Amino acid sequence: MNSQTNSPVNSLTPPIQIENLTYAYGSAEAVRDLNLTVRPGRCYGLFGRNGAGKTTTMRCLLNLLRPQSGSVRIFGLDPAKQEVEVKRSLSYVPDQVVFYPWMSIRETLDYLASFRPNWNREIERELLQRFGLDPAQRTGSLSKGQRTQVALIAAVCPETDLLVLDEPTSGLDPIVRREFIEAVIGAYQQGVPGHRTILVSTHLIAEFEGLIDEFTIMDRGHAVLTLDADHARERYQKIRVGFAQSMPDIDLRAALRVRRDGRDLELVVNGGGAELLERLRQHNPQTLSTESLTLEEIFVATLKS
Amino acid sequence: MNTRVLVKEARPLFWPWCAVTLAGIVSLIHSAHSQDWIRPIALFLGIPLLATLPLGNEFQSRTLSLLLSQPVARIKIWAEKLFVSFAAVASAALVFALSPLVRESLPDLSQRFAAAAIILAVVASATFWTLLARSTMGGIVLSVGALLVIAAAVNLVTGIGGIESLLSAHLAVVSIGVMLFYATLMLWLGQRNFARYQVKGNSAGDDLLTAGPDVMPGVFSDWFRSRPAGATLNLIRKELRLLRPIWLVTFLAASSWTCFTVIELLRREKSANDLGLAASLFMGVACAVIVAILAGCLSLGEEKTSGAYAWHRTLPVSPLRQWLVKLFVAMSASLICAGLIPVLLMAAGRHFFPQAFVQEDAHFRMLWLLGMLFLTALSFWCACAVTGTVPAVLWVAALLLVFTLVPEFGNWSAFHLAGFFYSKIDLFTNFRFTVAVSKLFGQLGLNSDRIGYSYLTIFELAIVWIPATILAVIQTYRLFSAPMKDATLSVVRKLSPLALVLFLCSLGVSALPMLSDRASARLYGSVYSIHGAAQKLLSDSANREAAQPLQLTTDDLKKASPPFWATQPRWLYTASITVTADKAHPTTCCATVRFGRPLWNYTAVVHLADGATMTVWYEPSSDEPTGPPRLNATVRWPNSSAEEPFLRR
Numbered sequence: 001m002n003s004q005t006n007s008p009v010n011s012l013t014p015p016i017q018i019e020n021l022t023y024a025y026g027s028a029e030a031v032r033d034l035n036l037t038v039r040p041g042r043c044y045g046l047f048g049r050n051g052a053g054k055t056t057t058m059r060c061l062l063n064l065l066r067p068q069s070g071s072v073r074i075f076g077l078d079p080a081k082q083e084v085e086v087k088r089s090l091s092y093v094p095d096q097v098v099f100y101p102w103m104s105i106r107e108t109l110d111y112l113a114s115f116r117p118n119w120n121r122e123i124e125r126e127l128l129q130r131f132g133l134d135p136a137q138r139t140g141s142l143s144k145g146q147r148t149q150v151a152l153i154a155a156v157c158p159e160t161d162l163l164v165l166d167e168p169t170s171g172l173d174p175i176v177r178r179e180f181i182e183a184v185i186g187a188y189q190q191g192v193p194g195h196r197t198i199l200v201s202t203h204l205i206a207e208f209e210g211l212i213d214e215f216t217i218m219d220r221g222h223a224v225l226t227l228d229a230d231h232a233r234e235r236y237q238k239i240r241v242g243f244a245q246s247m248p249d250i251d252l253r254a255a256l257r258v259r260r261d262g263r264d265l266e267l268v269v270n271g272g273g274a275e276l277l278e279r280l281r282q283h284n285p286q287t288l289s290t291e292s293l294t295l296e297e298i299f300v301a302t303l304k305s
Numbered sequence: 306m307n308t309r310v311l312v313k314e315a316r317p318l319f320w321p322w323c324a325v326t327l328a329g330i331v332s333l334i335h336s337a338h339s340q341d342w343i344r345p346i347a348l349f350l351g352i353p354l355l356a357t358l359p360l361g362n363e364f365q366s367r368t369l370s371l372l373l374s375q376p377v378a379r380i381k382i383w384a385e386k387l388f389v390s391f392a393a394v395a396s397a398a399l400v401f402a403l404s405p406l407v408r409e410s411l412p413d414l415s416q417r418f419a420a421a422a423i424i425l426a427v428v429a430s431a432t433f434w435t436l437l438a439r440s441t442m443g444g445i446v447l448s449v450g451a452l453l454v455i456a457a458a459v460n461l462v463t464g465i466g467g468i469e470s471l472l473s474a475h476l477a478v479v480s481i482g483v484m485l486f487y488a489t490l491m492l493w494l495g496q497r498n499f500a501r502y503q504v505k506g507n508s509a510g511d512d513l514l515t516a517g518p519d520v521m522p523g524v525f526s527d528w529f530r531s532r533p534a535g536a537t538l539n540l541i542r543k544e545l546r547l548l549r550p551i552w553l554v555t556f557l558a559a560s561s562w563t564c565f566t567v568i569e570l571l572r573r574e575k576s577a578n579d580l581g582l583a584a585s586l587f588m589g590v591a592c593a594v595i596v597a598i599l600a601g602c603l604s605l606g607e608e609k610t611s612g613a614y615a616w617h618r619t620l621p622v623s624p625l626r627q628w629l630v631k632l633f634v635a636m637s638a639s640l641i642c643a644g645l646i647p648v649l650l651m652a653a654g655r656h657f658f659p660q661a662f663v664q665e666d667a668h669f670r671m672l673w674l675l676g677m678l679f680l681t682a683l684s685f686w687c688a689c690a691v692t693g694t695v696p697a698v699l700w701v702a703a704l705l706l707v708f709t710l711v712p713e714f715g716n717w718s719a720f721h722l723a724g725f726f727y728s729k730i731d732l733f734t735n736f737r738f739t740v741a742v743s744k745l746f747g748q749l750g751l752n753s754d755r756i757g758y759s760y761l762t763i764f765e766l767a768i769v770w771i772p773a774t775i776l777a778v779i780q781t782y783r784l785f786s787a788p789m790k791d792a793t794l795s796v797v798r799k800l801s802p803l804a805l806v807l808f809l810c811s812l813g814v815s816a817l818p819m820l821s822d823r824a825s826a827r828l829y830g831s832v833y834s835i836h837g838a839a840q841k842l843l844s845d846s847a848n849r850e851a852a853q854p855l856q857l858t859t860d861d862l863k864k865a866s867p868p869f870w871a872t873q874p875r876w877l878y879t880a881s882i883t884v885t886a887d888k889a890h891p892t893t894c895c896a897t898v899r900f901g902r903p904l905w906n907y908t909a910v911v912h913l914a915d916g917a918t919m920t921v922w923y924e925p926s927s928d929e930p931t932g933p934p935r936l937n938a939t940v941r942w943p944n945s946s947a948e949e950p951f952l953r954r
Contacts, residue, residue: 098612111531
């Protein structure tokens with residue numbers, strides 16, 4: 001629980017800073033001119049469809065890939081030059097978890113603990129119990145979900161300042177998924193409030209709805225939207241309006257999405273909702289309601305528009 | 306059979322097939338000593354690789370579940386794989402069969418049939434062993450291991466019966482029978498197991514040899530278990546565990562070799578046939594080579610295939626530490642398993658059967674150990690450059706070809722370039738420089754008698770390989786620590802500096818002795834010119850009786866110059882040469898008349914323009930009173946009183 005003492009930088013340094021990152025696999029561009037800054041203590045979501053460039057971005061952060069242009073910094077450090085310092089300050093759960101099949105869970109965790117200055121045995125014991133994992137079981141005989149569970153334990157126990165999760169809930173059953181998000185992620189951030197940062201890449205956005213503070217939506221290697229989650233919920237609104245007679249002629253160009261069903265109208269707006277509401281009210285609608293979009297709805301609306 | 310399916314099955318075999326076939330072609334057209342490593346590797350590694358790859362590749366690419374889920378009968382899939390592997394093996398083996406070396410080592414037709422039966426057995430058993438091992442390398446190890454066990458058993462049984470050596474024509478028939486029975490049995494077992502196979506493994510690297518049950522006693526397996534502290538020791542333990550197939554192969558090969566050799570040696574008392582012993586020696590060398598290659602690439606290759614390498618790169622351990630641990634463990638494993646164990650086995654054999662084993666010198670043992678380490682270093686380079694053990698092994702073959710053919714090309718270029726260069730520029734206008742160059746390269750032990758194009762000797766190859774191997778090891782760190790990029794073009798790009806260093810080193814190793822030869826020739830030419838001129842001068846009795854020393858002129862030298870030293874060095878024309886006849890011994894006993902005329906003893910003193918003094922004298926042999934006279938030449942440099950010899954013939 002003393003990760004702050006080993007923190008490589010002061011609390012003002014952004015845990016992650018990406019500037020004009022570009023990476024291509026041959027002629028296929030995976031990430032182009034990506035800019036992203038994650039502030040300390042935040043849970044940052046990286047959303048995108050398959051092949052949007054999320055995993056490539058994460059691999060560049062971990063120096064598994066070297067940016068072809070632009071730069072990445074972890075706590076102000078260059079992962080290519082200060083690799084060990086950077087990796088000491090973060091834990092990573094990859095999209096495809098791999099362990100040595102001959103090692104037991106106990107041995108795997110011991111092996112990983114030997115590389116870490118701090119390893120919280122209490123959390124380890126608690127999580128092993130919570131996930132119902134037998135420490136004597138060989139990792140080669142674990143299911144995909146169980147391997148992910150072990151990887152999550154191995155990522156949380158070192159108590160690093162940054163947790164990088166690449167599709168962490170893929171392969172987990174719904175119960176464990178909820179357990180993981182509420183208990184593991186929540187407990188991790190609450191360990192040192194306002195200090196521990198999470199970067200999570202996922203397309204199961206609904207699962208992380210309550211946790212995400214800020215997010216970037218990526219599409220074909222580009223960042224198409226970066227917003228604070230609360231601000232996004234304010235900006236992205238769904239307006240439902242019903243008219244008693246036939247629908248009047250209204251200028252709806254400000255809406256992202258328009259769905260008409262007889263005399264009912266459903267609109268999705270990105271900002272300018274108040275102005276549109278005012279215009280709708282002028283036509284004396286029978287019913288008029290607004291609600292914030294969920295992050296998943298924002299994601300869908302953004303990519304479809 | 307569906308052509309598209311056959312193409313899909315044949316595709317992963319293409320490059321291995323090319324490598325094995327190319328090795329066969331090289332040994333067919335180019336049978337220099339430096340290519341001696343090709344046949345054992347190609348036969349003991351290449352053929353089983355081609356046999357196991359069609360199925361092993363499915364495990365490696367994790368596509369077996371997908372393949373078995375297709376609406377195709379398993380028997381059909383099995384038949385397609387078997388057909389492709391048989392076609393690949395048969396065509397590659399055919400190239401080797403055409404080699405004159407095969408005809409020499411297997412003169413009898415039945416012996417060749419026995420060899421074909423062994424190859425057939427490898428192909429037929431590959432499915433069974435690959436399914437059991439769940440990996441290509443495991444399949445190779447088990448199928449080769451099973452063959453060794455069978456061969457040892459056949460040898461043991463026939464040895465007790467007192468029958469002739471295994472490779473005699475009589476036993477070859479027995480071998481054919483045993484191998485055909487084994488092939489039929491394994492074919493049936495392979496088909497049966499494939500039809501019943503259940504996909505249990507979760508990941509690549511989850512194979513029998515790497516992840517199989519612990520066979521070690523508890524005390525040892527506890528030592529290999531990771532601890533919560535001691536990162537470096539944990540890395541070493543992990544590496545040792547990853548190299549488990551190496552320990553198994555070494556154990557299997559050492560026991561089979563010992564068994565083979567002891568039986569052969571016991572049998573030798575009844576038969577003078579050395580073929581069996583030679584075969585077991587060949588097998589031992591091949592196994593050692595395979596172990597040395599696997600020691601370099603197995604650990605990293607398997608980690609890259611399974612994804613554990615990328616996972617390790619995310620841990621807070623410096624790449625340098627990981628690289629050092631990997632390299633250290635790989636080299637140590639190679640040194641012990643491929644280097645020391647064979648040397649110790651040979652020493653033990655020599656101790657118990659001194660008449661059967663040739664006493665090899667320390668130089669050979671050192672060369673053997675260095676050779677194994679060299680192979681491991683190359684293999685490690687390949688494992689760093691590409692993804693997976695099988696691609697790494699294939700690249701080892703390519704790299705070995707580069708390390709063999711590029712020096713030969715450098716040697717060839719040196720010979721042709723040197724001829725062209727020397728015809729344009731006269732380097733030896735300075736006497737001191739000429740003497741220094743003529744002495745320098747002879748002292749290095751290089752082949753200074755290189756008259757025309759010839760192959761580099763093993764010693765010269767070793768000199769050429771050292772700088773390139775050091776560069777290769779340095780490159781491995783960069784390849785290991787650099788982010789992953791696995792492309793053929795990128796590997797070739799990394800290979801080009803090595804090829805360039807090899808070329809330059811071989812060019813130097815070949816060209817410098819040629820330079821030395823040219824300098825020596827220039828010196829000898831001038832000495833022989835003086836000798837010829839002195840003999841001509843002394844053939845006149847008036848000159849021999851003269852009280853004062855005689856002066857040689859440029860004209861004398863020109864006339865005396867042998868036709869193959871057409872141009873005289875500049876230093877000789879500006880020198881003052883005095884000749885004094887040896888009045889006490891005018892001629893020597895046995896060489897009084899040579900080439901139809903008497904030869905006179907004399908001393909010629911040459912004062913060169915740069916202050917050096919060269920003395921040339923012709924005298925009777927001192928150590929052999931009846932032997933031929935000797936032409937000697939020494940030089941004394943300015944400000945020095947010591948006479949330095951540079952010619953004595």
